[in-house]
Amino acid sequence: MSQKPEFNLNTPDGGRGYIGHLFKTVLKRHDFRQYIKIGDDEAQRRFDAHQRDTKLATAEGEIERLRAELGEAKGEYDRAVNRASAARDEIESLRAQLALPAAVGRLINSQDNRHTDQPLFAVMEKRAMVTLDTHDHDRIEWYDADSGTTADERTTRRLEAIHAAGREVKGWQRYAVKDVDVFVTACFTEQGCIDFLARDGHNHTKPFTYAFGSYRNAEYQSLRNWLKALPATIQKPEGHKCPNCDTGTLKENNYAWHCDSCEFIAPEQDGELDE
Structure with a gap:
């Protein structure tokens, strides 16, 4: 086996x-x-x-x-x-809120400052103050207490002639009047004063605008300078000429502004771009 x-x-x-x-x-x-x-x-x-x-x-x-x-x-x-x-x-909401301040800033940058450094424009009016005729005054007025009226120019000349002659003038009261300037409201721009008078000028006597200086007024000057800078701060560069290539234009894309010819991206705060 x-x-x-x-x-x-x-x-x-x-x-x-x-x-x-x-x-x-x-x-x-x-x-x-x-x-x-x-x-x-x-x-x-x-x-x-x-x-x-x-x-x-x-x-x-x-x-x-x-x-x-x-x-x-x-x-x-x-x-x-x-x-x-x-x-x-x-951002768009803030731009809408800043539209009026920016418009004021543009006016500040372009207006006539009346040879005044950082002026504060004010609306003034004339207000009559009764004084003595032996003191400084602007005019003489005759007042009729019974009718509550003031004599017109012709009547005033006649009453003054009677008064100068030493004769008594019955029914009339003679006042020496001085017109003083009274402050009404203030604006950053003269245009603001003009607009105010267009709305409310009928409520004031002989209104006019005046440019006050703001020397050493740090509070007012700080706000005024902020308004001056505001238009450039919130300006949209879209449509401006590209500062990099000088041939393209800036267009919005993905929340930024890009040149359509080169790779330049414009910062939103750039206010020095050429049209």
């Missing part, structure tokens, strides 16, 4: 030897190499399928991770756009 061979099934050669011996002695077949090849091909196919499944699962996991990151990035982008839109709305 022949001895049964031993095979090390932990090695490829041992496995193939065992299968060959099995086919020869048990199955009585000699085509075991074909079956080994079929087995190897099937194993390779399964291995390749496993590798594909593993890679596919890894790829799908990576795709899901990228999708999550993309979703987070899109959310952050949307939030940034919303913040930018809110900021833009706030």
Whole structure:
């Protein structure tokens, strides 16, 4: 009786030897190499399928991770756009609120200051004050207490002639009148005074405008200088000539102003751009 061979099934050669011996002695077949090849091909196919499944699962996991990151990035982008839109709305709201102060600033920069440094323009009016005829006065007025009227120019000349002759004037009271200048209101610009008089001048006696100096008036001068700088501060550079290439014009894009010919980006506060 022949001895049964031993095979090390932990090695490829041992496995193939065992299968060959099995086919020869048990199955009585000699085509075991074909079956080994079929087995190897099937194993390779399964291995390749496993590798594909593993890679596919890894790829799908990576795709899901990228999708999550993309979703987070899109959310952050949307939030940034919303913040930018809110900021833009706030800027436009501030521009609307500053429209009148900016208009005042433009007038300050262009008006005639009447040879006065940082003038404070005021609306004044004349107010009659009764004084003695022996003191400084502007005119003599005769008043009829019974009718509550003041004599006209012709009557005043007649009454003055009677008074100069030393004769008594019955029914009339004689007053010396001095017109004094009285402050009504103040404006940063002369145009502001003109506009005020257009609205309310009928309520004042002989109104006029006057330019007062503001020497050492730090409070007024600070506000006036702020108004002067305001038009350039809030000016939109859109449509201005590009100061970089001198050929393109500035147009708004993504909340900034870009030249349509070069890469220049204009700061919003730039008030020195040429038309």
